[in-house]
Amino acid sequence: MRLRFLTLLTIACLLPIRIWAADTLHIEQKLLSEYNHTALFHKQIWQNSAIRYNLRPFSLTTTSVNGLYEERGSAALVQEGNGEKNFNIKVNSFVVLNQHSRLFGTASYRNGRREDVVWNENSDFSLLYPYVVGDSIGGYMKEEEYKFSGGYTYRFGKWAGGAELDYRAVIAYRDKDPRPRNIISDLKASLALSRNLGEKYILGLSVQARKYNQRSDIKYLADKGPTSVYQMLGLGMDYVRFAGSQTSSRYTGSGIGGSIDLLPVGKNGENNGFSASLRTDYFHLTKELVSINYAPINEVKNVDISLETAWTHQNREWKYGVNLLAALQQRTGVENIFGDPTANVYPKISSVDQFKNATQKIALKGMVGQSLYGSRRWGWTLLPSVGYGQTKPEYKDNGRYVEIASASGGLKAQSLWKVSKMLLSASVAGGYTTNVKSEYSLPGLDTQKSAGSALLSNIDYLSDDHASIALKLRGDYVVNKQYALFLSADWLHQEYKNCGGTDRIEVSLGVTF
Template identity: 30%
Template sequence: MISRFILVFSLIFQTFGVWAQDSIPVNTRTRTYFSPTENFVSQLYDNPAINYYAHTFSISEIQIGWKQQNANKAILPQLGSEVSNFSFNAFSYMPLKANSKVWGSAYFKKGRKEKVEWNEASDYLMVYPYVVADSIGGEMDFEEYYFAGGYAQEHERLTWGIYGNYRALIEYRKIDPRPKNIVSDLRASIGISVKLNRQYLAGIALHAGKYKQTNDLKFFSELGSAVTYNLSGLGMDYVRFRRGATSIYYDGERYGASIEILPRNKTGLSGAFGYEKFSFEKIISDLNDLPLNELKQNEMKAELAYTSFQSVHQWGIRTKASYQKRKGIESLIGSASTNVYEKTGEAEQLSVKRTDITLSGVYGRDKNQRLTWYVSPRAGFNSFEMEYLDPARVMKLEYLSGGMNFFASAGYKKSAFQLTLDGEYRNNSTADLQLTEINKEQIALAGVYAAYDNLSTNNWTTNIELRWNYTLPKNRGIFIKLNWQHDSYKSDLHRETLQAHCGFVF
């Protein structure tokens, strides 16, 4: 299966490269595509009709890679402290005709997560806190597949576009406790844009998706099984479903809309606003499809920028903001009759609010192919608050952050070198954890305490990336990319991440 995936997409993207036949030198296209200015505004391109104006050149890339991440302890126990994986990635963006463009991407990952605790589900940050958990945990093997593609066509005043992606994930463990999780995540968008005048465009897009995850947790040891918990937030769980209800599935959907305005030549004021509603039910399949929890999430995000990328001196300023609110509803379950439970009502018990605001800028010079450089400072505010209503429990965290990114690209004969240096410091300005009605049976609180101890401390991140590109005949190229990242927390937590990739560009 893996070899077939790699072979099929290698052939597809090589075919794309034959179609494209861009006359711009491959090293120039690579330098431009990965420069901070080309990707300075990003939310606009959630509209597939706007994505028609993302790039003025074609580029395709196929790469294989490796990642190794190790920490002395997990930042979030539910995600594990170590990750290693092999990956295959491919993407392409190109004109088909004078007035149409197509783009696509695909990846495959195979690897392992180590020391996962208090979580036996996949996509934890999507379905939290409604997961089945236990105190043992362990490693999780995984395979992940992703496919995406879009098409846009420009007419005299109107441009239309469509886009879709699909992600499939399987995670499992070969020793007790033995989860087997299967994820299916499908998303699609359709959009249009209209030319307001010679410079500006306005667009609107609709987005929808379907999410499904199945979990089947089993024990085969003759010595017995560990206690399992159906968690509901901040250490709470359904007491009556301990040691059972381990075959579950999540049934979810999403829909939303966005509006955009931008200059066609990337010089001027641009803005984007989007709204998305995501909801799912957690259902116990081995208890006659009993709906145990429902989560409803509303998210708004906005991006406003002014850019000037047409002259030798290129600069821009941007602000991004997002607000997410999650509402958790628990089912009220009546007495069992012949092991059949009935939902008799529901109660809203959980509230999660998250706010992220970032102000950033970029300045640099792109005078010739020999040397290009940019500096990109940024500052941000982040807030997270989770509240459980009865019994009253709350976790609140706030951060102020500042960072700087430096990008440089230099060419010499057939070679081109890219260097990226990035650093960020996050200062915890507010940290509060209040828990009431604690009893000795609520051992799942261990995961809450561990996460709070790490997230409530100051931390900093350093990242270095090097990339070497070499031009081959027929305007194609090869590359090698190395990346190192260090994360350090004042809670005596540190994490190292190493990545290496190589591949072809055409």
């Protein structure tokens, strides 16, 4: 499977080359346009495949080989591990077929492992929580991920239509007891439509559907035999009736979503002016225990709403912008209650909404900069930001809850130099996040047991003040009119007041054409 995927990935890299005969823009001009383009300042709106027609007026493909190393120590959620190492290959392509149509897509392969994962033997914790299968032993988790996405948009008069398909497959496992093996398939499909409103704005609508599956099986090969696993319910609770030996589970989910988007456009394709994107997604997930006839013991109902607004202005020399993002997530967890089994069939007799988590986030970001243009050899950008976030998970039956709120501020400075056939970019960012509110009530929690101490460790991490600094260096070397090679390195360090420091390093080598 890996060899077949890498062959397809190579084909995906080479397919856009045949289009380039009709694309006369020099690769250096394309790179400068990408560095100076304010479109990257607002991201949500470009999820609309019809509006993506206006992303850029030229074809561009990037292929890269990347390596990532991260070490987090105590500053991590225990269910997600405290470190990561992976190798990945990525291809991202946007092709202008003609003046009416655009083709775009991505492909990637990732191979790596997460370290010290406990109380979670599944993958995609943020999607499944709190209903994971957990134990106190855990360990590393090896992962292979394959991703493909492809889309097409066509413009006819004042209208444009688009469609996109996205597929992700994951295999995650551990070759040491306990030995989970998780197989994931995640499919998304979207349709979109947009219309020009006069000469200054485009209004777009999109709809999306999603289908998700994860099968998880745990095996034990050591002579000492199996240990107990638990069906977690959130905030240190577990489904006592099914604790012990239920080591096979299945998660099935489906979702729908949509957006309404407003994008400013100018005569030359600039996105100067006010933009807005309102998006909402609903996702329903069911957890089933395989060995008892796929009894659906838990359900998750998740609603996400996000609003991104921005104002940008760019001329030949200067660029300015303000971006506001507000997001709300409402998550409800359902426990199904079963009667006495007959022939291993558990009849469901009732359902109770026990878990709830409300999360809010708001972030404000500014931009001011001077573009690299004409004979100018240097450009710069400043990006100040402030934000506020709050989360409150609750377990109704015993009155447990945790409420954490934090505020943050930061500044990022970017610079770009043109030296002969080289484009050199550098950025430095610093920020600080401080806790505004941290309170919890956990009646009946045994802090001496592993599950209780893991919960307290998560609370300490999420409520801890921390400072961060990030550095990024990148060099693009123009080989000829069509191709440029690049090398980049990113480093992020976070220093927590009580949980210690974290480091994340990523190195990339690639080609742009």
